[in-house]
Amino acid sequence: MARIRRFALMVCILYHAPLNALGGRSEPGHSMLKEPACSNLTFVTRAQWGAIPPKKRQDMVLPVGYAVVHHTASKQCSNLKDCSVLMRSFQHFHMVTRGWDDIGYNFLIGGDEKVYIGRGWDTVGTQAGSIYYNSHSIGTSIIGTYTKILPSPGVLQVLKDLNECGAKSGYMTSRYVLRGHRDVRQLGPTECPGETLYKEIRTWPHYLEPYNI
Numbered sequence: 001m002a003r004i005r006r007f008a009l010m011v012c013i014l015y016h017a018p019l020n021a022l023g024g025r026s027e028p029g030h031s032m033l034k035e036p037a038c039s040n041l042t043f044v045t046r047a048q049w050g051a052i053p054p055k056k057r058q059d060m061v062l063p064v065g066y067a068v069v070h071h072t073a074s075k076q077c078s079n080l081k082d083c084s085v086l087m088r089s090f091q092h093f094h095m096v097t098r099g100w101d102d103i104g105y106n107f108l109i110g111g112d113e114k115v116y117i118g119r120g121w122d123t124v125g126t127q128a129g130s131i132y133y134n135s136h137s138i139g140t141s142i143i144g145t146y147t148k149i150l151p152s153p154g155v156l157q158v159l160k161d162l163n164e165c166g167a168k169s170g171y172m173t174s175r176y177v178l179r180g181h182r183d184v185r186q187l188g189p190t191e192c193p194g195e196t197l198y199k200e201i202r203t204w205p206h207y208l209e210p211y212n213i
Helices: 001-014 079-098 151-169 195-201
Strands: 063-072 108-109 113-116 136-142 170-180
Touching: 063 151, 063 195, 079 113, 108 151, 136 151, 151 170, 170 195
Parallel strands: 063 136, 063 170, 108 136
Antiparallel strands: 108 113
16 A cells, blocks of 8 residues: 555656746656757746646647747736736636636746746647647747737847747747737637737748748
8 A cells, every 4th residue: 555655646746747947847758958049038937936736737749830929918017026926817717717727828928028937848738729739839928918019129039039949949840830829729719919919920030821831
């Protein structure tokens, strides 16, 4: 009986193994590739923003070929304390109200220009509104509402740098395709990532109109 209990404890520890500083898991098969492309980013770990453990998780098959951009359609935040409060509210809404296993996004970016780790690089998200894109993309949401305004230039640069970090670290292909949430959602129309932000990302090199794929 004692041997069974020890085995169950080991399984529990492995299942909820923590994300490392860049959003990769520490157990075998999820080693973190430390690349210079990521060195200019500041990551906020799940422990730092006060996340609760996920109900369960599913490994992402890497590298993925898409990066999906969202906005949270909420107020903005400009410091670690306020952004962490919002992160906990997003996670609660996704897990309790929507019944998801965890916060839906892989990453979020605050007005403090920090990257908040959601599900990380190697866990399938629930962010796209599409089973296919959930398991073939990294979904990043910028905290705030961007229907009429743009995120700050610094926040936009963090989004670009995060995608390059993912591509150069082997989590996304070097020729990844950028998408707005409205491009991939199959559960009905959405304004996400906000009209102004959507127009902005459509000018970026990795964006391709959906009918060109």
